[in-house]
Amino acid sequence: MTRRTAIQPDLFAAEEHRAKLERLGDPLREMEAVVDFAASTAEVEKIAPLEDQPKGGRPPVGSRRGCASRC
Numbered sequence: 001m002t003r004r005t006a007i008q009p010d011l012f013a014a015e016e017h018r019a020k021l022e023r024l025g026d027p028l029r030e031m032e033a034v035v036d037f038a039a040s041t042a043e044v045e046k047i048a049p050l051e052d053q054p055k056g057g058r059p060p061v062g063s064r065r066g067c068a069s070r071c
Helices: 013-024 027-032 037-047
Strands: none
Touching: none
C-alpha cells in the first residue's frame, strides 16, 4: 500500500490541481446566483452582533469582521 502525502512530486501538480478545480466548478459561485450573501451577512450581524475582544486572541471566522461569507 503506497503512502499518501501532501507533497507533490510533479512539477506541474499545482497547475493540474487548479485546472481540475476549474473543470469541476465552484459551487459557491453557482449559489451566488441564487443567494445574496451580503444581505444574509447583514442579517446575521443584526441578529447576533459581534462583541469586541480587547484581549486579542483568534479572530472571528466566516462572515464576521470584513470577511466575505464565502471564507
